[in-house]
Amino acid sequence: MNDFSRQNKITGVYWLKGSVENIKIRVKLKPIDGLISLPKLEEFTSTPNMIRSEIQEHTFIWQEKSFCIRELQQYANVHNCITDTELTYHNMITNSNYEPSNVFTYIHDDYHLPLPNNVKTNKSGIFDLSFCMSMLKLNENARSIQQSSSMGHLFRSEENVDCDEEQWAAMHVMLDNSEYNGDSQLLLKQEITLVSIYHNKINNYLIMSPDVNDLEGNSYAVDTALGVPLGYEYSIEVDFEEMGNSEELTTLLRKLLKRWEKKQKYLMTFSMPPLDKKQYCISLDILSATDFDMDDLYIEYNIKIPETMSCNGDLHGRTHTSKALGTHNTQEWNFGYIIELDLEMPVDLDPPSLQIFFEVISTDWWGRHRTEGYSYLPLTLDIGCYRKQLTCSRPEESDRVQGESRRFFVGGCHLIKDLEVLAQPQLQDTKFVFTTIGTLSIQWNIISQTHIPRADYTPLPSTSTASAVLLGAEAVLRQYRKARARLAAATKDLTGSRKDGDGDG
Structure with missing residues (x-):
């Protein structure tokens, strides 16, 4: 309540x-x-x-x-x-x-009660204070009270x-x-x-x-x-x-609905995927980061797709720089950065996984960029909505004193030359070790679209010129084959009778 x-x-x-x-x-x-x-x-x-x-x-x-x-x-x-x-x-x-x-x-x-027009207003629509004060005059007669006061209904x-x-x-x-x-x-x-x-x-x-x-x-x-x-x-x-x-x-609403449907018919055209292709739409949201040492963080991402797929979208990019929120012990960096991908692959193949690499980077007033941690996500193309916490790790040199000095003065050095080492730890170089630090919070949504024709499906002419030419050529080829088959059937008896006549002569 x-x-x-x-x-x-x-x-x-x-x-x-x-x-x-x-x-x-x-x-x-x-x-x-x-x-x-x-x-x-x-x-x-x-x-x-x-x-x-x-x-x-x-x-x-x-x-x-x-x-x-x-x-x-x-x-x-x-x-x-x-x-x-x-x-x-x-x-x-x-x-x-x-x-x-x-x-x-x-x-x-x-x-029973006075009507709304018993309270007069000025031109601006705001109650006039002088008029309200004039209503408090106690020496007025009953007639004037009837005309203007809220007590007028007693004399009405x-x-x-x-x-x-x-x-x-x-x-x-x-x-x-x-x-x-x-x-x-x-x-x-x-x-x-x-x-x-x-x-x-x-x-x-x-x-x-x-x-x-x-x-x-x-x-x-x-x-x-x-x-x-x-x-x-x-x-x-x-x-x-x-x-x-x-x-x-009701009639007006129906007319408006028809006009809206007619307008939306041209504004919102849905494009079906090709018959032999399957499409995946991925929306990945980088939400936040926690438990990192430095402030002013941003995240770079790299996405690797299999060769059997084609992609419409940015496979490499970076978020904006975020400042920490919260206390010193529980700091959090919010991003809310969305990555959208449109993938297409043959319909007869099983969908492989995507490889997504994240690198958390910090900046300072001197313009130094330090790698705070890496994370790897093997993204399977399972339809649905998901959320995950990714643990980040940072490579450090075997000589910790030299490594910390280099990191402080010049921001360190890139020890990982190929991000594939995150997906295959056996390729790790023995000259450095990984230290676990910080987490990334992400969520993603995946939907899939496949064009499955009905049994009575008849392909419609495509808006593409190449598709229209191809469909016309296929139609001409089918007619040619039918005509050739009818010609062969019609001349079969004629050829047999000619051979019989030659034998009798």
């Missing part, structure tokens, strides 16, 4: 292309400590809208009126109804069997609504946490706003406070006006699928 999301509720804005009448607002309410009933509602658990399961779900359409217990008690008595809206609610309750709900709604005609009625508010319509989903006695009479009124939705009729957009969220990932907490938690969490969802513009939007 995300505590930040529960305590810091944000506001969302949604632009509409169609009517707002068909949207659905879905509120899910769940007790934090498990299956419990809402406070002070034990007397009404027999009604269908009360909590009977761990999660209760309430769905409302735009401007749908739902009543709590207090409203049913109030509007059921016609003597409590004065305004036209209250009389309408009385008729609704009288003509229909409305059940009380702990989650109910205030619609626009209830004038259907007769004195500001004409500017015609561009807004509001709806509020509430939670009834009031206290009632055994006769369902109100003892203490306590209503918590779960979500407020404002619709701008001119520009056709919604403002939701708070915004939609997820009950499992970032639920909102139900708190009183004083910030006291009630032990519940809830989520908000808005369904736009049944809006009138859904068909128009």
Whole structure:
């Protein structure tokens, strides 16, 4: 559960292309400590809208009126109804069997909270501090409070609504946490706003406070006006699928998809490998190095491929220079250098291994380059993703004093003339020995592509001119062979009869 999301509720804005009448607002309410009933509602658990399961779900359409217990008690008595809206609610309750709900709604005609345009802004869209201070004048009359103050809804009625508010319509989903006695009479009124939705009729957009969220990932907490938690969490969802513009939007998306597919058809052409070839794509990443003596390291690599392979890519290169991170005892050099190779070989041969040689080199302020270590990787062409730690070793002269002096003053000397000695230690020269030092961390990915034709495969004309000429020549040769066979079959009988006639004469 995300505590930040529960305590810091944000506001969302949604632009509409169609009517707002068909949207659905879905509120899910769940007790934090498990299956419990809402406070002070034990007397009404027999009604269908009360909590009977761990999660209760309430769905409302735009401007749908739902009543709590207090409203049913109030509007059921016609003597409590004065305004036209209250009389309408009385008729609704009288003509229909409305059940009380702990989650109910205030619609626009209830004038529950001030609308967004009650707070004026300056031209730049930033709230004017002088205007806010003017709202604190305590000697203004009730009429001016109605026009500008956030307390204006206390003085509002259907007769004195500001004409500017015609561009807004509001709806509020509430939670009834009031206290009632055994006769369902109100003892203490306590209503918590779960979500407020404002619709701008001119520009056709919604403002939701708070915004939609997820009950499992970032639920909102139900708190009183004083910030006291009630032990519940809830989520908000808005369904736009049944809006009138859904068909128009679907048609637009299909047209965009066709245009995208048509464009990608020319931009992303996949080239199949030849029928007699197999291709390998290798991506090797030199990640990091650890436990070396000197700083400012870079890595040179040399790759040897078998003669049966052809390669598209750099077989020799070097990384950038990296500085050590961490403490003196645990130093690490990060590289993140990627080597990409495209290999091709005959399809009827087993893939041989590649030989990859790494040389770790350090630099200093004097421009000296020292070999810190070598490593060797026999890379088998097995499809998959792999990661490995390579141990590095450094050749040192038999005379350690002379070797260390030469290494300090001039950076040492290249004792290894041929890197093949790393793959075949028996070729090692006895004039130097190897000392293990440092490790390299690498990972690589290998994929393979082979063109296997189907039984009904018919070769398509290639874009290559040479391939087109070859295919044409093969077609002409096949036709010539067929014609020659038909000619031989047709003249076979003729040749036999001619020989018979000669014999008779």
